[in-house]
Each structure stands twice: as structure tokens, then as C-alpha cells.
Amino acid sequence: xxxxxxxxxxxxxxxxxxxxxxxxxxxxxxxxxxxxxxxxxxxxxxxxxxxxxxxxxxxxxxxxxxxxxxxxxxxxxxxxxxxxxxxxxxxxxxxxxxxxxxxxxxxxxxxxxxxxxxxxxxxxxxxxxxxxxxxxxxxxxxxxxxxxxxxxxxxxxxxxxxxxxxxxxxxxxxxxxxxxxxxxxxxxxxxxxxxxxxxxxxxxxxxxxxxxxxxxxxxxxxxxxxxxxxxxxxxxxxxxxxxxxxxxxxxxxxxxxxxxxxxxxxxxxxxxxxxxxxxxxxxxxxxxxxxxxxxxxxxxxxxxxxxxxxxxxxxxxxxxxxxxxxxxxxxxxxxxxxxxxxxxxxxxxxxxxxxxxxxxxxxxxxxxxxxxxxxxxxxxxxxxxxxxxxxxxxxxxxxxxxxxxxxxxxxxxxxxxxxxxxxxxxxxxxxxxxxxxxxxxxxxxxxxxxxxxxxxxxxxxxxxxxxxxxxxxxxxxxxxxxxxxxxxxxxxxxxxxxxxxxxxxxxxxxxxxxxxxxxxxxxxxxxxxx
Amino acid sequence: xxxxxxxxxxxxxxxxxxxxxxxxxxxxxxxxxxxxxxxxxxxxxxxxxxxxxxxxxxxxxxxxxxxxxxxxxxxxxxxxxxxxxxxxxxxxxxxxxxxxxxxxxxxxxxxxxxxxxxxxxxxxxxxxxxxxxxxxxxxxxxxxxxxxxxxxxxxxxxxxxxxxxxxxxxxxxxxxxxxxxxxxxxxxxxxxxxxxxxxxxxxxxxxxxxxxxxxxxxxxxxxxxxxxxxxxxxxxxxxxxxxxxxxxxxxxxxxx
Numbered sequence: 001x002x003x004x005x006x007x008x009x010x011x012x013x014x015x016x017x018x019x020x021x022x023x024x025x026x027x028x029x030x031x032x033x034x035x036x037x038x039x040x041x042x043x044x045x046x047x048x049x050x051x052x053x054x055x056x057x058x059x060x061x062x063x064x065x066x067x068x069x070x071x072x073x074x075x076x077x078x079x080x081x082x083x084x085x086x087x088x089x090x091x092x093x094x095x096x097x098x099x100x101x102x103x104x105x106x107x108x109x110x111x112x113x114x115x116x117x118x119x120x121x122x123x124x125x126x127x128x129x130x131x132x133x134x135x136x137x138x139x140x141x142x143x144x145x146x147x148x149x150x151x152x153x154x155x156x157x158x159x160x161x162x163x164x165x166x167x168x169x170x171x172x173x174x175x176x177x178x179x180x181x182x183x184x185x186x187x188x189x190x191x192x193x194x195x196x197x198x199x200x201x202x203x204x205x206x207x208x209x210x211x212x213x214x215x216x217x218x219x220x221x222x223x224x225x226x227x228x229x230x231x232x233x234x235x236x237x238x239x240x241x242x243x244x245x246x247x248x249x250x251x252x253x254x255x256x257x258x259x260x261x262x263x264x265x266x267x268x269x270x271x272x273x274x275x276x277x278x279x280x281x282x283x284x285x286x287x288x289x290x291x292x293x294x295x296x297x298x299x300x301x302x303x304x305x306x307x308x309x310x311x312x313x314x315x316x317x318x319x320x321x322x323x324x325x326x327x328x329x330x331x332x333x334x335x336x337x338x339x340x341x342x343x344x345x346x347x348x349x350x351x352x353x354x355x356x357x358x359x360x361x362x363x364x365x366x367x368x369x370x371x372x373x374x375x376x377x378x379x380x381x382x383x384x385x386x387x388x389x390x391x392x393x394x395x396x397x398x399x400x401x402x403x404x405x406x407x408x409x410x411x412x413x414x415x416x417x418x419x420x421x422x423x424x425x426x427x428x429x430x431x432x433x434x435x436x437x438x439x440x441x442x443x444x445x446x447x448x449x450x451x452x453x454x455x456x457x458x459x460x461x462x463x464x465x466x467x468x469x470x471x472x473x474x475x476x477x478x479x480x481x482x483x484x485x486x487x488x489x490x491x492x493x494x495x496x497x498x499x500x501x502x503x504x505x506x507x508x509x510x511x512x513x514x515x516x517x518x519x520x521x522x523x524x525x526x527x528x529x530x
Numbered sequence: 531x532x533x534x535x536x537x538x539x540x541x542x543x544x545x546x547x548x549x550x551x552x553x554x555x556x557x558x559x560x561x562x563x564x565x566x567x568x569x570x571x572x573x574x575x576x577x578x579x580x581x582x583x584x585x586x587x588x589x590x591x592x593x594x595x596x597x598x599x600x601x602x603x604x605x606x607x608x609x610x611x612x613x614x615x616x617x618x619x620x621x622x623x624x625x626x627x628x629x630x631x632x633x634x635x636x637x638x639x640x641x642x643x644x645x646x647x648x649x650x651x652x653x654x655x656x657x658x659x660x661x662x663x664x665x666x667x668x669x670x671x672x673x674x675x676x677x678x679x680x681x682x683x684x685x686x687x688x689x690x691x692x693x694x695x696x697x698x699x700x701x702x703x704x705x706x707x708x709x710x711x712x713x714x715x716x717x718x719x720x721x722x723x724x725x726x727x728x729x730x731x732x733x734x735x736x737x738x739x740x741x742x743x744x745x746x747x748x749x750x751x752x753x754x755x756x757x758x759x760x761x762x763x764x765x766x767x768x769x770x771x772x773x774x775x776x777x778x779x780x781x782x783x784x785x786x
Contacts, residue, residue, distance in 0.1 A: 009733040010535050010733070011533075015725055016545075016727070017619075019626070019731050020627045021630060024627065029568075033568060033569050033575060045786075059554070063546060063549075069567060069725065069726060070567040070724040071722070071724075072724060073720070074719070074720040077722065121724065124567070127724065132613055134722075135725075136728050136729055137725070138726065140726050143604075160573060163565070163570070163571050164573060165571075168628075346581060510775025511583060513561075513773060513776045
């Protein structure tokens, strides 16, 4: 081995440089890849001549393929320059076809990220210069893949995905739209602003319904299904009377959800009827002036409010329902009480009135216990006892000791409620509590946004839309950064929260083998019905 | 003596002959991780560089077959020289390619001389027949001859060589006509090699794999030592080992 003095250096031999004749000859080589194996796969060496021959052929092809160099016409190459201090590659001549999905414009110049430039160099689309010398691929790997730009593992995953055809871009945290923003349709608004056309695309029919509701309130968040918005519209007029919450918008949203969870069957039946009628009405309204088919004088809409109740719902006409759906009539009277779980907040005058009425309802002296009191002090004691009893209706032998019953008898109305109290594990979601972890910046980070391959034709760099998936990369080689390539729960939560509603995929690179895995939320089913 | 550059604990081999020697002579495989020049947009077959496992690199260094060096940084002192030599080499290549292209054109013309003459004669006959019909025919007659020559050239070459790759330089440069002038190759048709490995020799410092450094963080790590001892043992028995990340293990062992 070489002596270890400072001056001793080893000469690294140069790579192959093709002569002009070889360059010209390279144009006529075949563009197709030879098939991988000549014949069926062998599992064990059997020492036969045929096998040895096949092996030799395969090997020869492999060496030939590896030894080929990239030869391109100068006219088809785009010149690019690597700027190390700024960390990007600037294009010197106009970009080609790759500009549709890669690169970005800044100050009137076209630029590429280092990983994109390296990928294009390997494809033979650009010629990369550094200080006026063209870079070989080896030099480009060395110069472009440093710690502060992108590391080798991330480039491996990037090029793997690009070769498969995906559109891969760097992760932009500002592009993450929270579900609330999406609900408010802020993302569509922002996109419109960027587009500059000012035209709002009508993607779902529920928006036309929400426009109708706008007359009642400021704005209605578009619900996920069209079927859900008609009852909300109807209920909104009733709910706005009740002094529930400060913002009526939130009120209708929340109460709709309470509505949805507490009454599945009649709501469905009602919705079916309403949906058919509402949609028809909208359609008719949109068309213009034709007379509606339905005579609304005679059709009575269900009404669960306290005035003019109409809770007897007949079965809907079978021709209005989709196939295999059976509608039936219901009496929704029993649900009326369960409708509003909140206690009514009476106004002060009402409360006073009620109290007065109660006061004068009975005479104090008619109470036998009061008659049994002979002095004012005894009466006071009686009152105190009654007070205690009222505030503590619970038997003291049960509740006074250190071990108390788990539930009140009136609170345990179903086995599910009992289980709730007993359960040790709570259902959580992966992204819960993630916002608290955002300050931690060390550790695993989201590297790329990946868009699907079939979106290439409609992909716009200024407005890429929601990515298909986001990519986090780790590997066994980065031992000095983490102990384990598999992320811990803290990182998982943080990254899932950062990613928003786009699924997150972890890429694990083990010496050239890339495996993709992801974590999913799921909820275990409960054994008992409510 | 093979030289392998190491950077950040990763050993990459950039020469195709080196890869072949490692595989056939020494039984060390490695994994190709780069794009294949012939098909850069597919994942089934990858090309250079070859990534070596740390165990493989260490084994090769221990048996003395390979010298591990730290990846050299570009030296600013040599830059001026390198630039000058690159420009010279580019010009030279351009001249050579022009000459070669001209020669190739000439030889092809000679081969097809008979066909060209035939075609010219046929055209002349046709022109004489229709000469009275259109007066614009005269002006376009010479162009038509040239056009027919190009199409004949292209057709014949396609038939003969079976590859249309030779026509791009011809179509890019203007057709010289029936005379034998040497038109230079246009700059845009110059063929460039995008080198895979560094085209210039460079000096690098050897790496001691016994000592932990930034480029070789594996030295002394118990996990690495364990893996290495197993790798070495199995390699000495004649097996061929490769990484088994796809199957969740450490190594895949093949009988050789």
C-alpha cells in the first residue's frame, strides 16, 4: 500500500474519451435494450455448457452496455451553468421539452434545481458547465450532491421516480392547504387569483345550492355531498332563529353534523325526498322560466321544529329512489326531543317568570315535614338537609368513600357509554397534536412532492395542484443522523401534520434498493352497538 | 491497480473496465445506480456508477486489489490548463468530424454514382417531354435534379445501411449539388461526448479504512465490523454476495 505521507498521492486514471470516429460510430448503435436473460431463469449452477454460454452472453452484453458513452449532437443539447454559491443551475440556452415539468423561472432567467439538472445530464438533454468546462457525470455527482443541496439518497429516489414517469418537485410548505381552507374554498380562490382569469370553475353542484343559502347567511361551507346540503338549507332558516352560536355559518355546519350523527334513518329518507325535489327545483331554476312540476302548496315538507310539527313521513315514491334502495315511512316524533341536545337558554325574563310560577304553586305550610318543625331553627335544619339532599342525590355510602361508582345510573344508557368510561386507549389520529411539534426542525424532513404521470399533459408549474403523494427519504447510510431509518412517532406526527391531507410515503434506500412504505390511520370496530 | 473513490462513506466505481474486472476477477458485484446511457428513462437496467457496499470496498482494499482514495476536489490551479486543453480537443474533434463526414459523403456518392446518373438521365428525358408545357419548369428544373439526388441518396443509403442515422448530418448541411465541394459540418451537428467518468487524470489522497474520517465513517463501528467479518468469510469460501434490502436481510448469497 501507499505510504501515508502528505505528499503521497495516487493518480486516478482518466475515463474513456471517444475519438471522432468512435463518436460517429456511436450514432448507429442500436437504441433498444437487449432482453435481460436468454432463456428461462436458472436457479442453480449445473455446470453445463449451455448455461455457461448463456452466462457469458449475458455478461458480455452487460459490459457492452455499461461501457457505452453518451453521444449527443451539440444542437440538441441545452447549455447550463452550475452556480455553487447560489445552489442552482442556470440555463444558458432556451429550455427544451423538459421545461414543462422541471425548472423554475426567476428574474427572467430559467433555472433548474441541482437534482433536476443532474437527472437531465444523465438523460443526455443538457450539457452542464462549471467555470466554462463541461462537467462529466462523475464530477457533476461530486459537485452537485453536497450536504447543503441534496444528498445522494435523495437523488437516488428522485431519479428513480422520474424514470418511472412521475413529476417530482421539491416540497413547498407554503403550498399545503389545510382542510379548513379547502372547506372554505380558499384554495380555489387563490388559484383563480393566480390564473388571472377571474372565472370560477363550477365543479360541483353543491355550489349552486350554497349560492341559494347565501341569501340567508353570509356563506355556507360547501359540504362534501350534494345530498347533504339541501337539508342544511332547510334547517338553516330554523336554526338562525335560535340564539345558539355567534357565527351562524359555524352553527349550521356543526348542527348539521349533530343532525347527521343522531338521526340516520329518517334523515336519509327525508334527504332522498328532498334531494329529488331540491335538485329538480335547482335544475328548473337554472333552466329559466318553465313552471315547476311540483305543486308546493300540497306537498308538506317535514318540519321538526316546535311549531306546526310535521313528523309523519310517508315512504317516498319508489321511482324517485335508485335501484336496490328501499324507502319506508317513519314517524320522527321520537327524534324531536333528541334533536337539540343543548338545554334551552331562557332569557332572564323567562327564567324569572318560571321561578315565580313555581314559587306560588304550593304553600310551604302544606308540607308535613315543615309542620313537624316546632321552631325556626328546626325549620332551618330541615331546609339545610333538603339542600344537601338536592345537591348530593347520591347515597353517601357509595359516593363518600375513596372508591366510587364509575357511572351515575342516569348517565349509563347504553353499553357503549359504559365502555367509553372504561376504555384505556383513546382513538387518535396520526396528525393529532402535530401542530405542537412543528417547532422541531431537526430530523427527517419531507423532500418531494410527487404528481402522477398521467397529469403531465395538464401539469402547470405555476399551479400544480394537490400532489399525489409526498416523499420522505431515509436510508441506512445516514447512520450519523438518526439511529434508525424508520421514523419514530414524534417525527411521524410532525411530518403527517406538515403534509396536510396529502398522503405521505417514506422511501427507504438500502444500497440502491428503494422500498416505499406508508403509515395509515385506521379505526378498530367496536363490538357493541350504541 | 484499480482506484476507487470514496466520498461520505460511499464508494463509487465509474469505469466500465473496472466494474468488469471486479466482477469477473474478484467476484465482487456491487450495484449499478446510475442511468444507462442507452435507455436513461427506464428502471429495469441501470448503469454506471457502481455502488460498492462498505464491506466490499474494505475487502478489496484489504486484499490489495484496489486503492481507496478520497474523492478529489477540483484543483483551481489546473483549471486554466484544463480549459485550454478542452477547447483544443473540441476544435480538433470538430475538424476530424468534418473530414470524416465529408469522406463518408463522398464514398456514398461514389457508390451510388450509377444510380445518380440514371436518375439524372431519366429526369432530363422527362423534362424534355414536358418542356413545352410550362415555362416555370426550366427554372425549377435544376432544383428538381438536386431534389431527386437527395431523395435518391437518402433512399439508397436507407436501403444499403439500414440505418437512417447517417442522414441527419446530410440533411442539416446544405446539399452540395452534383459537384464535389467540401462543405464544413455545421456547429450544431458536432457530436459531443457527455463523459461518464472524469476525462482528465487527477491526483487524490489515499484513504485509510482503518481510521474513521469524514469520508469513511464505518471504521470502528460494531455493526460494520460484524457485517464485514461475515462478508469476508463467505467471500473467501467462494460465494457471491450482494445487498438484500429488497428482501429485508443483510446479504444475498449466491453459489459461484
